[in-house]
Amino acid sequence: xxxxxxxxxxxxxxxxxxxxxxxxxxxxxxxxxxxxxxxxxxxxxxxxxxxxxxxxxxxxxxxxxxxxxxxxxxxxxxxxxxxxxxxxxxxxxxxxxxxxxxxxxxxxxxxxxxxxxxxxxxxxxxxxxxxxxxxxxxxxxxxxxxxxxxxxxxxxxxxxxxxxxxxxxxxxxxxxxxxxxxxxxxxxxxxxxxxxxxxxxxxxxxxxxxxxxxxxxxxxxxxxxxxxxxxxxxxxxxxxxxxxxxxxxxxxxxxxxxxxxxxxxxxxxxxxxxxxxxxxxxxxxxxxxxxxxxxxxxxxxxxxxxxxxxxxxxxxxxxxxxxxxxxxxxxxxxxxxxxxxxxxxxxxxxxxxxxxxxxxxxxxxxxxxxxxxxxxxxxxxxxxxxxxxxxxxxxxxxxxxxxxxxxxxxxxxxxxxxxxxxxxxxxxxxxxxxxxxxxxxxxxxxxxxxxxxxxxxxxxxxxxxxxxxxxxxxxxxxxxxxxxxxxxxxxxxxxxxxxxxxxxxxxxxxxxxxxxxxxxxxxxxxxxxxxxxxxxxxxxxxxxxxxxxxxxxxxxxxxxxxxxxxxxxxxxxxxxxxxxxx
Numbered sequence: 001x002x003x004x005x006x007x008x009x010x011x012x013x014x015x016x017x018x019x020x021x022x023x024x025x026x027x028x029x030x031x032x033x034x035x036x037x038x039x040x041x042x043x044x045x046x047x048x049x050x051x052x053x054x055x056x057x058x059x060x061x062x063x064x065x066x067x068x069x070x071x072x073x074x075x076x077x078x079x080x081x082x083x084x085x086x087x088x089x090x091x092x093x094x095x096x097x098x099x100x101x102x103x104x105x106x107x108x109x110x111x112x113x114x115x116x117x118x119x120x121x122x123x124x125x126x127x128x129x130x131x132x133x134x135x136x137x138x139x140x141x142x143x144x145x146x147x148x149x150x151x152x153x154x155x156x157x158x159x160x161x162x163x164x165x166x167x168x169x170x171x172x173x174x175x176x177x178x179x180x181x182x183x184x185x186x187x188x189x190x191x192x193x194x195x196x197x198x199x200x201x202x203x204x205x206x207x208x209x210x211x212x213x214x215x216x217x218x219x220x221x222x223x224x225x226x227x228x229x230x231x232x233x234x235x236x237x238x239x240x241x242x243x244x245x246x247x248x249x250x251x252x253x254x255x256x257x258x259x260x261x262x263x264x265x266x267x268x269x270x271x272x273x274x275x276x277x278x279x280x281x282x283x284x285x286x287x288x289x290x291x292x293x294x295x296x297x298x299x300x301x302x303x304x305x306x307x308x309x310x311x312x313x314x315x316x317x318x319x320x321x322x323x324x325x326x327x328x329x330x331x332x333x334x335x336x337x338x339x340x341x342x343x344x345x346x347x348x349x350x351x352x353x354x355x356x357x358x359x360x361x362x363x364x365x366x367x368x369x370x371x372x373x374x375x376x377x378x379x380x381x382x383x384x385x386x387x388x389x390x391x392x393x394x395x396x397x398x399x400x401x402x403x404x405x406x407x408x409x410x411x412x413x414x415x416x417x418x419x420x421x422x423x424x425x426x427x428x429x430x431x432x433x434x435x436x437x438x439x440x441x442x443x444x445x446x447x448x449x450x451x452x453x454x455x456x457x458x459x460x461x462x463x464x465x466x467x468x469x470x471x472x473x474x475x476x477x478x479x480x481x482x483x484x485x486x487x488x489x490x491x492x493x494x495x496x497x498x499x500x501x502x503x504x505x506x507x508x509x510x511x512x513x514x515x516x517x518x519x520x521x522x523x524x525x526x527x528x529x530x531x532x533x534x535x536x537x538x539x540x541x542x543x544x545x546x547x548x549x550x551x552x553x554x555x556x557x558x559x560x561x562x563x564x565x566x567x568x569x570x571x572x573x574x575x576x577x578x579x580x581x582x
Contacts (some may be wrong), residue, residue: 012333024099026136031468032413032421033428039408043435044259044414045228047251048119054225058078059297062271066303067109068315071354076297083116088215089207090121090148092191093101097122098231100144100186103281104137104160105152106305110193110204111280112230114150114289119251120219125280126234126246130155130306131547134166138184143184144234144246144442150204153194155305161198164190164194172199203545228252232440235283237381237488246442253384257436258291260408261386265323265375267296275347276300277312277330280485284354287385288377289325290390298323309333309442323347324371327354327486331361332516335368346370353377353386354486355518356474362400378403378474380460384436387412388472402471409426411435413457414466427475430464431457442460480571482511482519487549489521494550498523502540508561510575512554523552524574556581 001262046054055064059079095101100504101123105111118125123339126146128137140146144327151160165171168181176188179200190201193216197203211219236244262268274293278284281409293300312334315321324347326334332353334537350371352362362374375390376399389404406412413421414428422428437458440448452458465473491509498507511519527533535555542551563575 006420014320029161030540031424033415033424033426034411034421035406035466035470036411037406037408037470039260040046041408043252043256043409045252046255047223047226047228047230048116048232048254048291048294049071049223049251050224051255052076052080052083052116055294055297057441062297064293065109065112065300066319067107067303068167068311068319069110069302069304074107074113079113079462082113083120084209084216084219085208086113086117086204086218087121088211088544089124089209090117091219092212093148093202093207093217095121095123095148095189097225098124099147100124100126100127101152101233102126102141102149104130104132104149105193106130106155106282107276107285107302108193108305109302110150110152112300114169115286119232120223122222122230124231124234124248126236127286128181128236129281129547130158130160130203130279131224131549132543133547134163135545136547137163139243140236140246141184141246143236148191149187150190150191151193152194152305153196154234161192161201163192174200174341176202180231190203199401204321213563226251228255231234231285231439235286235381243493245444245447248383248442248458250382250439252445253436253438254287254291255295256409257289257384257386257407259295261288261377262292262296264389264404264407265292266392267292267298267323270322272296272298272322272348274298274300274323275312275316275318275319276302277307277324277326277334278354279307282354282383282486283379284325284327284377284486288319288351288353308335310341313337313341313343316347317343319467321347324351324369325350325351328357328361329355329485329517331357331365331369335361335364338368341473345408346372349373349375351375351377353379356403357400359400366396373532374399376403378472379436382438382458383432383460384438387430387432387436399470402467402473404472405470406466406472407434407436410436412466412472414464424466424468427463427465429460430460430466430472432460433457468533482509482521484511484514484519484521484549485517489550494523494546496520496544497546497567498525498538498552501533501538503527503533506561508571509552510571510578512575512578520554521552522554522556522578524556524558526559526561527557 056076063073064076064079089563101118103114121221179188192198192201193204226249227262230247236246258404301315301319303311350365365374377386378388379386411433413431416422416428433456463475497506505528508524510522512522514520562570
């Protein structure tokens with residue numbers, strides 16, 4: 001048992017027999033929405049740290065990461081050296097195996113090095129959204145008991161140090177590594193990437209310097225003490241309760257999911273240079289980008305700390321990037337800027353994920369960005385990252401109309417509300433089983449059981465269609481999640497917050513179609529008698545308390561909400577009401 005995450009008992013012989021019989025039936029009943037992709041190669045039982053050593057030996061002098069804004073680059077050999085120094089430094093600060101280390105920063109070289117250092121030190125990394133406000137950070141720190149936090153200096157309007165001082169006023173008066181605060185009791189050590197000395201914190205380079213030769217030698221020896229099945233990462237993902245849950249994954253899941261998505265994205269065919277537009281803290285950045293590149297020796301180019309389409313175009317042109325990673329929203333912007341700038345670029349592959357991409361956008365990516373292929377990935381944080389992704393040599397029709405083919409070593413099925421497998425081509429809920437399903441939600445056994453049954457099938461909550469050939473299409477969401485520009489937003493959190501406004505009687509949050517972002521957040525509000533509320537009032541109320549992407553861009557004042565006879569809000573009718581009045 002690890003903080004509420006238990007190792008499940010192996011299945012009984014009777015249960016195994018049932019699985020075998022089910023698979024036999026499925027092979028004869030090919031029209032059922034069930035697929036088991038056996039895979040062409042075996043899964044690898046190694047750690048991230050071992051994979052880094054292998055990559056260093058194969059691709060040592062090749063650049064692993066280039067940060068254009070920072071004017072920094074590291075080869076694979078340098079990454080191993082820097083990561084081991086930082087790992088030894090973290091150990092010298094008293095961090096022990098499975099302690100949680102948060103990374104609260106945009107796309108920086110230090111983010112990449114910290115990720116690798118945590119893996120080499122046997123620590124559990126916690127990726128944190130750099131847009132988080134103090135109250136959101138407080139929840140995340142306390143939820144998984146973060147012991148050390150690596151944070152940036154400033155990013156856009158965010159001052160990370162000042163946010164931490166808001167939570168822990170004692171920080172500037174405290175000796176580094178000795179923080180004690182009742183509001184965030186687990187956090188002891190703050191490490192900042194700032195070039196200036198911040199009171200009460202260590203500097204990133206300073207902690208690396210703590211990594212003595214003996215300490216680094218011990219890190220190298222320590223690799224045999226880390227199992228591929230050990231946890232390595234906690235990723236926050238919002239839930240219907242409005243509070244984020246933290247999905248726990250292992251080295252084994254990270255290494256293999258990264259390998260297979262990289263293989264499908266053709267990284268193993270040649271040395272590729274990837275323009276990284278996506279945030280590294282997201283599963284898209286961590287697995288589909290970082291781990292895939294580590295497996296196959298690809299070079300990551302960080303155009304800037306945060307997304308900027310002009311900076312991306314500059315990077316694609318000047319670094320001769322062969323692959324682009326982005327969400328549909330990013331590609332809308334990138335296509336628009338390229339239409340105006342008309343740069344001489346010819347990347348080979350544009351990969352889209354994080355949200356559904358419209359076919360007309362895919363076609364613009366092919367023509368305007370001058371890419372040879374467009375590819376899709378689909379998955380969840382709870383499945384490490386990818387479940388479906390594009391195959392080599394598939395037709396343009398498959399590329400633009402599906403989310404790809406089921407991944408290797410995975411089982412998928414589509415079920416109805418009674419958990420019966422539906423025929424191929426019929427919509428139902430997508431369920432996934434295989435090596436990539438999370439270990440569980442941190443310290444939340446009940447929510448884990450809701451997501452993963454005793455039969456080990458993970459319920460995605462997505463309405464899906466599976467074709468006989470193994471390709472899949474998302475046709476809707478069973479959950480109420482809003483996807484705004486690739487950011488997952490759950491209405492409940494925003495509703496509960498807005499309901500605390502003194503003028504608000506009741507709030508319902510819905511997603512409205514948006515050409516660039518995919519969806520935008522709309523708050524439907526019932527006001528208390530005699531009060532009023534404007535869009536600016538809502539923005540002012542949210543400022544500094546909700547991440548910018550959660551703040552409603554539209555509000556609709558209503559007298560009543562459509563309800564069922566039992567009193568439940570009918571959000572589909574609410575959405576139609578808002579659309580009709582627009």
